[in-house]
Amino acid sequence: MTPKQLAAEKSRLVADALAEGFSVVRITGPDAIPLAPGRLQAFLRDGHHGSMAWMEETAERRADPKVLWPDVRTVIMLGLNYGPEEDPRGLLSARDRGNISVYARNRDYHDIIKGKLKQVAGRLAARTGHEVKVFVDTAPVMEKPLGEAAGLGWQGKHTNLVSREFGSWLFLGSIFTALELPVDAPERDHCGKCRACLDACPTNAFPTPYRIDARRCISYLTIENAGPIPREFRVAMGNRIYGCDDCLAACPWNKFAKASAEMKLKARPEYEGPKLAELAALDDAAFRAFFSGSPVKRIGRDRFVRNVLVAIGNSGDAGLLEAVRRLLDDPAPVVRGAAVWALSRLAPDELVALGLAAMESEPDATVLEEWRAAQSAS
Incomplete structure (x- = not known):
């Protein structure tokens, strides 16, 4: 395909993804995260992954998209807004009720995003004849560094992706394709001197900005950790019974975000403060x-x-x-x-x-x- 044809195909792809319900689409190359392997190794070396042994087992594929799939030429990063209508920390004061993380208050986002990814990727493959693969969360893909490289946002001091348009509330998915599409510019860091997310963490899970020790994170403790909750963190958990939104909800960039209309349609009211x-x-x-x-x-x-x-x-x-x-x-x-x-x-x-x-x-x-x-x- 000529450069003009590739540019036209990129425009069709973006329009198709937005029509499918994604909030934002950007494109990067598979070699766009050269610093990620070293950072991943430091994270694993320090034991900050806790009992998540699968992170070590998949480290090589996780660090380099080309190891995961040698034929990849383009990584398409897609974001779906799941912003809540209200600050989810409001439920923390309802001590007789459980606080479930915002992302889990509706239908499983893996199912929501994967279905949409397959639709977009399938049409791209049909139009171009190039093979595609789709990934969402459970696959060994470093979505957040790739999202930053593609320009969806930047990895904030809480290590999650932050968008100037959607704050800290984006589900991420990716489409790998053997077609070489024009790439977008990466997003730069806009955190500045702000440390609201770090100060909001109930268990001090951030040893330094931009690094997380999962072993201290309430999301890890309530979801990934199979044994007893360590005693030192139990009081700090409060009524958080599945995940924790505190660092996300504290991000000042959320003031520019709008509540997700799509997630509102899929909301499960029974998960908002169950007894x-x-x-x-x-x-x-x-x-x-x-x-x-x-x-x-x-x-x-x-x-x-x-x-x-x-x-x-x-x-x-x-x-x-x-x-x-x-x-x-x-x-x-x-x-x-x-x-x-x-x-x-x-x-x-x-x-x-x-x-x-x-x-x-x-x-x-x-x-x-x-x-x-x-x-x-x-």
Whole structure:
């Protein structure tokens, strides 16, 4: 194709993607992130990925799009606005309710974006005859550095992509193609001296600006972490039961963002501040039904109820004690351990009587440690 034809094809592609519902489309080359491999290695070397072993396993492919797919000539980066109508931190004061991250308050964004990507990519392949591949989040693609290189925005001090038009509220997806399209200019950093996102983090998860230690991040702790929530972070979790929006919501660039009309249509009102007592009562079947089609379902009932119990322990609401007592005998050790901690927060006077009997029959070492720690602190 001639340069003129390629430019025309790029225009058609962008128009098609916008018509499909994407908010912004930009294009870059597969070699546009030369600093990314070194930064990824430093992140892994410092152990900041925590238990996410898959990041090490896919590091080579993640760092270089050409390793992931040698035939790629162009990376098309697409963003979908998911901006909320209100600051999601408002729910943090509702201590008897759970706060679910904004991105998970509607249908699973992986499904939403992947369907759109396939439509756009399929039409591009049909028009040009060039092979395409689509990726969204779960694939080993460094979407944020590529998004910056393409001009969607820049990686802010919270390490997430920031857009002058959409703030910190963009879902990202990518289309790799063997067609070499004209590229867009990268976006420069507009954070300046601002550190609002860093100061907003409840657990100080940013050792320095532009670096995150996932092991301290509430999103990691409530989603990726399979074991007990480390004690040092439990109080800071508050009522955050799935993810955390604090660093995103604090970004001043959000004042230019508009609420997403598309996400509003797919919103699940039942996920906006659900009652902790009702969530604590969910068994596996009820959990799967309640979170059908939601990304929350991916973590499973046990991990989720663990999060709910930490929130209950932070609620100060003695009316939630019965929910806690029922879960002291739960089949899942991670749930039983969290119930012990919640009990120690709401009714420490019950620990001695209940603990002696429970510790005699408790087979799990981590739960036994929860009993010991709770009793020594009371």
